Amino acid sequence: MAGIVVFGAGGRAGRAVTDEARRRGHRVTAVVRDPGRYPEPGADGVTVARGDVTDPGAVAEVVGGHAAAVHAVSPFSGPEQGFDSLDPEFFVKAADALLGGLAGAGVGRLVAVGLFAHLVGADGRAVMDDPAAFPAEIRPFALAHAAGLRRLREATERGGEAGAGVDWVMLTPPARLEVGAPRTGRYRLGGERAPDADAWLSYADLAVAVLDEIETPTLHRTRVSVFNSAGPGDAGS
Numbered sequence: 001m002a003g004i005v006v007f008g009a010g011g012r013a014g015r016a017v018t019d020e021a022r023r024r025g026h027r028v029t030a031v032v033r034d035p036g037r038y039p040e041p042g043a044d045g046v047t048v049a050r051g052d053v054t055d056p057g058a059v060a061e062v063v064g065g066h067a068a069a070v071h072a073v074s075p076f077s078g079p080e081q082g083f084d085s086l087d088p089e090f091f092v093k094a095a096d097a098l099l100g101g102l103a104g105a106g107v108g109r110l111v112a113v114g115l116f117a118h119l120v121g122a123d124g125r126a127v128m129d130d131p132a133a134f135p136a137e138i139r140p141f142a143l144a145h146a147a148g149l150r151r152l153r154e155a156t157e158r159g160g161e162a163g164a165g166v167d168w169v170m171l172t173p174p175a176r177l178e179v180g181a182p183r184t185g186r187y188r189l190g191g192e193r194a195p196d197a198d199a200w201l202s203y204a205d206l207a208v209a210v211l212d213e214i215e216t217p218t219l220h221r222t223r224v225s226v227f228n229s230a231g232p233g234d235a236g237s
C-alpha cells in the first residue's frame with residue numbers, strides 16, 4: 001500500500017497512529033507545523049513534512065502519492081490553554097483544505113478523529129448541550145469541532161469532486177481517552193450515540209481502529225463512536 005499522510009503527527013493521537021502504521025509496515029508522512037519540534041524526526045519509514053492543515057496550498061503540497069490521510073489535528077490540547085485564540089472555523093477550514101487537497105491528488109480515504117462532545121447522549125441531545133455532562137467552558141471547542149463534521153457531511157451532500165472523491169470517516173473516542181494506556185488491539189464501533197459512562201479507549205487502540213479503517217474500510221462518509229468497554233486493567237496484549 002502507498003503511504004499514509006498523518007496531519008497532527010506530533011500530537012497524542014497522531015503519534016499513536018504513526019506508531020501503529022509503522023508497526024504494520026506502512027510508510028508515513030508525518031505532517032507537523034514545526035519539524036524542529038517533532039520528537040522522532042529520524043524514525044524508520046517516517047518522513048516529516050511541514051504543513052498547516054487549514055492551509056489548502058500546504059495540504060495539497062504534501063498529500064500526493066499517499067493511499068490515505070489521517071486528520072488528528074487539534075488547536076486545543078487542554079483547558080489550561082483557554083479559548084482566546086480559538087478560531088471557530090478551524091475545523092471547517094481543515095475539512096475544506098483536506099477534502100480539496102485529497103480529491104485533487106486522487107487520495108481516496110480520509111480518517112478523522114472525532115470528539116465525544118458532539119456524540120448524542122441518552123436524552124437525545126448532543127453531550128455538549130448537557131451542562132451536567134460537559135463543562136460549559138469547553139463548549140466553544142466542541143462547537144468548532146462539530147462544525148467540522150457538518151462540513152464533511154455537507155460536502156458529501158453537495159457531491160462534486162471533493163464530496164464524491166474522498167471517502168471519509170470520523171472515529172470518535174469516548175470521554176475517557178487514555179494517554180499511556182496499553183494497546184489491547186480491541187475496540188468496539190458504535191453509532192452516533194455516546195457510549196456508556198464506563199467506556200474508555202487508549203490512544204493506541206484508537207490508532208488500531210484508524211489503521212483498520214484505512215486498510216479495510218467498513219465505514220463510509222459517516223461518524224461513529226469507537227470505544228473499549230473493558231477497564232484498562234482488564235486489557236489483554
Ligand SMILES: NC(=O)c1ccc[n+]([C@@H]2O[C@H](COP(=O)([O-])OP(=O)(O)OC[C@H]3O[C@@H](n4cnc5c(N)ncnc54)[C@H](OP(=O)(O)O)[C@@H]3O)[C@@H](O)[C@H]2O)c1
Pocket residue numbers: 007008009010011012013014031032033034037051052053054072073074075076077113114115116117145172173174175176177
Ligand atoms: N475524548 C475525546 O473525544 C477526545 C480526547 C482528546 C482528543 N480528541 C480529538 O482527537 C484529535 C487529536 O487530539 P490529540 O489529543 O491528539 O491532540 P494533541 O495531542 O493536542 O495534538 C494536536 C496536534 O495538532 C497539531 N496542530 C494544531 N494546529 C495545527 C494546524 N493548524 N495544522 C497542523 N497541525 C496542527 C499540533 O501540532 P503543533 O505541535 O504544531 O502544535 C498537535 O501536534 C482531535 O480532533 C481532538 O479533538 C478527542
